[in-house]
Amino acid sequence: MSFKSWLLEVGKSAGTADKYSTAVSGVISTWAIDAELCTERLDDVHTVLELTEIEEGLQNVDIYIERNTRGKNMYSCALKTFIEYRRQDSSEVLEQDVSNIIENNLISNTEKLTYISARVGQGRYRHNLIGYWERCSLTGFSDVRFLVASHIKPWHAADNMERLDTYNGLLLLPNIDKVFDLGFITFSDEGKIIVSDHLEETDILGIRRDMRLDLEDAHLGYMRYHREKMFERTIS
Structure with a gap:
């Protein structure tokens, strides 16, 4: 099940599901790669441990901090929810x-x-x-x-x-x-x-x-x- 489909299943609106999934596969992945926290987009990272380390690393990335503050924590919420999706979606x-x-x-x-x-x-x-x-x-x-x-x-x-x-x-x-x-x-x-x-x-x-x-x-x-x-x- 894709992240977007999972978001819809747990009760998120179509708009929120689209916004979160786009953010994770798009700018959040770009920021993480540019900061050398990973070498691939977050869609291709499957372990909860690695995603958690990336999340922690982003707390020190200026553009992530700035955009997340401006976006009222939308990016951090999208990433936390994606990590939970990976936790639930894997064995x-x-x-x-x-x-x-x-x-x-x-x-x-x-x-x-x-x-x-x-x-x-x-x-x-x-x-x-x-x-x-x-x-x-x-x-x-x-x-x-x-x-x-x-x-x-x-x-x-x-x-x-x-x-x-x-x-x-x-x-x-x-x-x-x-x-x-x-x-x-x-x-x-x-x-x-x-x-x-x-x-x-x-x-x-x-x-x-x-x-x-x-x-x-x-x-x-x-x-x-x-x-x-x-x-x-x-x-x-």
């Missing part, structure tokens, strides 16, 4: 997480299988979430074949107990899972949805501002982490 992070589990000599092979299954949203963890929620946690959609097992506090930030904790999970339709994972929505301690002003075309995504989750006390620490660390994290 790089997933493969690294699974590799870390396999190489961990402090846990048994049985535990490794459990953690790997939880990481990819299958196995016992998904089964436990289905048993707890029974349907989409937010919309009530009942056919679990279409639902995604989603961690509230993300895998990379959680410890082994948190990764398998049913209260650290939601069962969501794919479109809801995507915007939650990207930090465009989160929830209050009362379960009321909080929608970023940067999320456009919410009606098409099936998101309403009167939606709420039925949260228990055990969910609250995880959701607090999501509000503080994940909500609007791709937005400058």
Whole structure:
């Protein structure tokens, strides 16, 4: 899926999608190449690590700073969103997480299988979430074949107990899972949805501002982490 198509999928308007994709493949790439931060256009850079290093390097490039300030952070927002697209669009992070589990000599092979299954949203963890929620946690959609097992506090930030904790999970339709994972929505301690002003075309995504989750006390620490660390994290 192209960056522009992905932007449309996560709720950006056609105008914003065109502006961001053009900026990344155009002037931002040119500035990065001219500053010798890379040798190819950003469209051809696929690793999150390299893109992050380029992003950091651009903070010292005068023309980038000037144009980004004049453009009210449009260029930095476009680049951050592109990095998130690469993170979501590749298996790089997933493969690294699974590799870390396999190489961990402090846990048994049985535990490794459990953690790997939880990481990819299958196995016992998904089964436990289905048993707890029974349907989409937010919309009530009942056919679990279409639902995604989603961690509230993300895998990379959680410890082994948190990764398998049913209260650290939601069962969501794919479109809801995507915007939650990207930090465009989160929830209050009362379960009321909080929608970023940067999320456009919410009606098409099936998101309403009167939606709420039925949260228990055990969910609250995880959701607090999501509000503080994940909500609007791709937005400058």
